[in-house]
Amino acid sequence: MTEKSVQEKRKKSVTMRRLMNQKYLQLMVIPGIIWMLIFNYIPMGGIIIAFKKFKITKSIAEAPWVGLKYFEEFFQDSNFSNIMVNTLGISLLKLIIGFPLPIIFALLINEIRNLKFKKITQTISYLPHFLSWVVLGGILTTWLNSTGVINVLFQALHITSGPVSYLGDPKYFWGVALVSDSWKELGWSAIIYLAAISSVDQQLYEAATVDGATKIQKIFKITLPSIKGTIAIMLILQVSGLLNANFDQIMILKNQINISRSQVIDTYVYQVGMSLGKYSYATAVSLFKSVIALFLLLIANFSSKRLLGRSLY
Amino acid sequence: MKRSVSSKIKRSKGTLIFDILNTILMLFICFVCIYPIWYVIVNSFNDANDALMGGIYWWPRQFSLQNYKTVFSDNSVLQAFKITIAKTLIGTTVNVLFTAMVAYPLSKKYLIGRKFYMAIGTITMFFSGGLIPTFLLFKGLGLLNNFWVYVIPAAFNFFNLLIMINFFREIPDALEESAKIDGANDFTIFRKVILPLSKPVLATIALFAGVGQWNDYFGGLMYITDNRSLEPIQTYLYRLVAQVQSSQMASSISASNISAKDSTSTAIKLAAMVITTLPICCVYPFLQKYFIKGMMIGAVKE
Numbered sequence: 294m295t296e297k298s299v300q301e302k303r304k305k306s307v308t309m310r311r312l313m314n315q316k317y318l319q320l321m322v323i324p325g326i327i328w329m330l331i332f333n334y335i336p337m338g339g340i341i342i343a344f345k346k347f348k349i350t351k352s353i354a355e356a357p358w359v360g361l362k363y364f365e366e367f368f369q370d371s372n373f374s375n376i377m378v379n380t381l382g383i384s385l386l387k388l389i390i391g392f393p394l395p396i397i398f399a400l401l402i403n404e405i406r407n408l409k410f411k412k413i414t415q416t417i418s419y420l421p422h423f424l425s426w427v428v429l430g431g432i433l434t435t436w437l438n439s440t441g442v443i444n445v446l447f448q449a450l451h452i453t454s455g456p457v458s459y460l461g462d463p464k465y466f467w468g469v470a471l472v473s474d475s476w477k478e479l480g481w482s483a484i485i486y487l488a489a490i491s492s493v494d495q496q497l498y499e500a501a502t503v504d505g506a507t508k509i510q511k512i513f514k515i516t517l518p519s520i521k522g523t524i525a526i527m528l529i530l531q532v533s534g535l536l537n538a539n540f541d542q543i544m545i546l547k548n549q550i551n552i553s554r555s556q557v558i559d560t561y562v563y564q565v566g567m568s569l570g571k572y573s574y575a576t577a578v579s580l581f582k583s584v585i586a587l588f589l590l591l592i593a594n595f596s597s598k599r600l601l602g603r604s605l606y
Numbered sequence: 607m608k609r610s611v612s613s614k615i616k617r618s619k620g621t622l623i624f625d626i627l628n629t630i631l632m633l634f635i636c637f638v639c640i641y642p643i644w645y646v647i648v649n650s651f652n653d654a655n656d657a658l659m660g661g662i663y664w665w666p667r668q669f670s671l672q673n674y675k676t677v678f679s680d681n682s683v684l685q686a687f688k689i690t691i692a693k694t695l696i697g698t699t700v701n702v703l704f705t706a707m708v709a710y711p712l713s714k715k716y717l718i719g720r721k722f723y724m725a726i727g728t729i730t731m732f733f734s735g736g737l738i739p740t741f742l743l744f745k746g747l748g749l750l751n752n753f754w755v756y757v758i759p760a761a762f763n764f765f766n767l768l769i770m771i772n773f774f775r776e777i778p779d780a781l782e783e784s785a786k787i788d789g790a791n792d793f794t795i796f797r798k799v800i801l802p803l804s805k806p807v808l809a810t811i812a813l814f815a816g817v818g819q820w821n822d823y824f825g826g827l828m829y830i831t832d833n834r835s836l837e838p839i840q841t842y843l844y845r846l847v848a849q850v851q852s853s854q855m856a857s858s859i860s861a862s863n864i865s866a867k868d869s870t871s872t873a874i875k876l877a878a879m880v881i882t883t884l885p886i887c888c889v890y891p892f893l894q895k896y897f898i899k900g901m902m903i904g905a906v907k908e
Contacts, residue, residue, distance in 0.1 A: 336735025
């Protein structure tokens with residue numbers, strides 16, 4: 294026996310002994326791995342039906358290959374441009390306007406000096422996050438119709454001259470989606486930033502005060518630079534989810550009248566897949582989405598790594 | 607000297623204005639966050655036919671408990687509530703304990719295969735099979751029209767796992783070593799030492815999972831195809847909301863077209879909305895300190 298193989302054998306037996314020592318730990322971890330293989334990886338394998346003409350009555354293996362037929366069908370679909378514009382439009386609106394709001398809110402909450410008021414404000418601002426979109430949808434459909442709360446208020450304030458049906462007119466849908474989403478998640482999204490702000494070294498502020506810095510200067514010169522890492526991480530996550538235009542929200546707020554501005558990739562997949570039973574076509578659409586989302590994640594992560602030195606992995 | 611005093615006064619004046627504006631803004635945000643709930647509560651205590659005329663903002667116009675009586679005498683609503691409560695209790699317990707059990711070994715740097723296990727999990731955070739393949743899997747597993755569709759696919763969550771791993775790492779090793787000397791195996795240590803010490807993180811994850819279960823309507827919509835008695839209350843509400851919305855659209859939103867059916871469904875909707883929302887409103891303020899910590903560990907991962 295050569296020196297090397299003896300060493301290798303010894304190494305192997307050490308590993309075996311270590312494995313025996315941690316057999317309970319291994320037994321605890323394995324059910325989780327099996328769960329992921331079944332519930333995450335089998336569906337990933339199921340994506341194959343995007344390239345096959347799959348029928349629910351037969352197995353996936355029996356289905357004939359059709360190549361990229363369903364992708365081509367989607368690109369030529371008369372709804373294609375509408376769906377893409379809506380998905381990207383709603384998401385970009387949420388990114389450009391919705392993303393900075395919690396940061397501003399966190400900065401402002403941080404300026405409250407009365408601790409009790411601060412805590413109450415925070416607690417209350419989390420409340421909408423815990424309401425389901427179904428409940429909020431029920432409220433919004435009542436509020437946004439032509440006799441609802443919003444119309445009464447806007448007419449009293451002379452913002453609008455007559456009744457407007459906000460969910461019954463496609464041109465308002467993006468606005469409704471943006472405002473209702475910001476309203477639901479404002480406080481909740483601010484938690485992360487508040488946590489980051491609270492860990493900024495207080496001495497920096499004291500030194501700046503001595504130097505005569507104004508509040509605005511302190512925010513731009515100390516607070517924001519200190520939490521830029523957190524902002525970067527949240528931004529990467531947001532960009533990678535750019536094609537997820539919040540399924541629950543849109544599913545509940547969309548209707549037959551506003552559909553030209555409310556149909557997004559996810560709701561379209563549900564509609565053609567579940568209501569019309571076009572499984573292969575729906576899977577192709579959702580795969581198209583996943584691939585782009587993955588690209589966006591990689592691009593966002595790469596840029597953040599280059600520009601800020603912060604990344605997800 | 608004089609200048610510095612005057613600039614100080616000037617600054618505090620600016621600060622005062624800022625503080626006042628900030629307080630007003632915060633009060634406004636608080637109002638906007640609480641008012642929807644108040645609106646639903648007030649309307650739910652109002653006579654249903656009267657409420658359909660609108661205009662009830664601050665206080666019931668015709669106080670009535672009829673909506674609640676209707677809800678509590680409607681068997682399908684009660685059944686939906688039972689399903690929601692059952693799926694929340696069972697689903698949350700299973701998720702928290704199962705995820706914790708898997709997280710504990712993964713918090714050990716010396717675990718053989720740890721990197722591989724983590725890689726398998728990380729991929730699932732960024733890529734998934736999507737709706738249809740998942741549906742087909744559940745169909746193949748016999749989970750359609752089965753109560754366990756709420757529990758088993760929701761038994762594990764990789765993001766929650768990361769939060770737990772970070773928490774378990776903070777527990778001092780000495781505690782486990784002393785238990786090991788007493789002859790306990792890893793599973794006993796997990797059960798008797800780790801779990802009792804991890805209440806804050808377990809509470810966080812239980813809140814996340816519990817709210818998810820309680821608020822989920824999509825599972826019932828997607829996977830319960832021909833057995834309405836397994837539908838949770840949120841799915842039931844979703845149908846009501848969608849139905850009311852389409853009937854409103856169809857009748858071109860005129861108050862004169864209100865039918866008896868509309869007023870009953872609105873009554874059920876409002877009362878059910880209050881009953882589904884109140885438990886969460888009562889619970890979350892008490893768990894606040896936990897979930898803030900949990901979110902921090904989960905997201906600000908270095």
